[in-house]
Amino acid sequence: MGWVLMSERELRRIEVLSRVVEGRLSVAHAAEVLGLSPRQVQRLLRVFREDGAPALRHKARGRPSNHRLRAGVRDLALALVRESYADFGPTLAAEKLAERHGLEVSRETLRKWMAEDGLWLSRTQRRQFHQPRLRRERLGELVQIDGSEHRWFEDRAPPCTLLVFIDDATSRLMQMRFVPSESTFSYFEALEGYLHEHGRPVAFYSDKHSIFRVAKEDARSGHGMTQFGRALAELNIEILCANSSQAKGRVERANRTLQDRLVKEMRLEGIRDMEDGNAFLPGFLARHNGRFARVPARSDDLHRPLDLPPERLWDILCWRDQRYVGQQLTLTYERKRIMLEATEVTRGLVGRHVDTYAFPDGRLDVRWRGLSLPYRVFDPDQQRVTHAAITENKRLSAVLEAIKEMQEAQPPKIPAAGKQRTRYQPTGQRSPGPRSFLDKRAARKADKTARGTGPVSDP
Structure with a gap:
């Protein structure tokens, strides 16, 4: 046998x-x-x-499996992956094969096929080690926030930034928004959407970007907090800054996942700009959270209701500052000269400070004790980006785009060569210095002789 x-x-x-x-x-x-x-x-x-x-001995040994796939399915699946999903992971590729091509293949089978053909690296080959940190127990207790600059639309649009709000307890994406750069007004816009949808969390967890934290402890202005920190303080929300990127690994790993899945999802949908991308995000958030969100250790939600009228929220989510009013009822704001209209109220503001409210839509409001003051602006078209301006790395792309628009809108202005007052120009003559007693006496004698009065005796 x-x-x-x-x-x-x-x-x-x-x-x-x-x-x-x-x-x-x-x-x-x-x-x-x-x-x-x-x-x-x-x-x-x-x-x-x-x-x-x-x-x-088992009767099925040596026979093909009853659950085997039909001949040619492997070649068809790998051909589709090479053509449209070459940089997809096995899980996402299996989902798209089922959704778009009606080809039902389990993710593990597709993972094995892609690994055999060199289209996928095993988890061991991609393994990275991170220091673990326990999750918070309740939804809304700690929300990690970050901005990720990336080519989200690949070659279809310039690079931009995606602001991500993720809950620490559930890994649930709470809010996302495409913005030109990571700025205070961009976070104000995303925060407004978060508050209307979920309410006020206990605390936000961010990096040490200047939007969230004052770098100089001895700063003369700002009362020890940034504009974003001031807005959160008025909303009774705490802001905490992580000491390293690993400390807020939840949002960092979410950014890495989004740079893979979100980019490819938008490629398949043909999305080409930030406006269409922001319209696509709510549906993507629902699908992503339904698949990857976790159940918190405790079921109670720590989000508090907003309970603020829209006008009050707009006054909070803006850039607020104070400016000194000069003798001519003028003040300076962002290199622009602003003159207050002469009224009974403004005449008494000389030598005092007024409040300025700059809103995300570009409006500027000047107030004194809550009362809006009428004003007019000199040189309203003066450029905002100045020569040799100091620019943060995360805002560099947005600043360059603004510079390009200004260069295309108007020809360059040739500055006049100012006179250098400290420059020494030699004359070639030697300074005589102070006159001596003998020189002075000789000068007097010469003067008497010229008048015809005769020599002068010395005193």
Whole structure:
């Protein structure tokens, strides 16, 4: 008959059944040893006595599986992956094969095929180590925020920034928005959407960007907090800054996942700009959270209702500052000269400070004790980006775009060469210095002689 291949379990059954046939073991005891019912042991024993040990071999060994895929499915799936999903992971690729092509392949089967053809690296090859940190227990207790600058629309649009708000307890994406750059007004816009949708959380967790934290502890202005920090303080929301990127790894890993899945989802939908991208985000958020969000350790939600009228919220989510009013009822704001209209109220503001409210839509409101003051602006078209301006790295792309628009809108202005007052220009003449007593006497004698009065005796 030749060699018969058998598994370890089948060899164990032969050994136990042999003891039963020899009378050294009862059927009930054999059932306990094999983990089978006594009736199943009786069936196996009958087959063993009639046909011998080879009959205990599994009948399906050597035959194709009943659940095998049809011939050509593997080649078709890999061809589609190479053509449209070459940089997709097995899970996302399997989802798109089912949604767009009606090809049902399990993600593990597709993972094995892609690994065999070199289209996917195993988890061991991509493994990275991070210091673990326990999650918060309740929704809204801690929300991590960050901005990720990336080519979200690939070559279809310039790079931009995606602001991400993710809950620490559930890994649930709470708010996302495409913005030109990571700025205070961009975070104000995203925060407004978050507050209207979810309410006020206990605290936000961010990096040490200048939007969230004052770098200089001895700063003369700002009362020790940034504009974003001031707005959160008025909303009774705490802001915490992480000491390293690993400390806020939840949002960092979310950014990495979004740079893979979100970019490809928008590519398939043909999205080409930030406006269409922001319209696409709500549906993507629902699908992503339905798949990846976790259940918190405790079910209560710590979000508090907003309970603020829209006008009050707009006054909070703006850039507020104070400016000194000069003798001519003028003040300076962002290199622009602003003159207050002469009224009974403004005449008494000379030498005092007024409040300025700059809103995201470009409006500027000047107020004194809550009362809006009428004004007019000199040089309203004066450029905002100045020569040799200091620019943060995260705002560099937006600043360059603004510079390009200004260069295309108007020709360059040639500055006049100012006179250098400290520059020394030599004349080639030597300074005579102060006159001596003898020089002064000789000058007097020469003067008397010129008048014709004769020589003058010395005193």
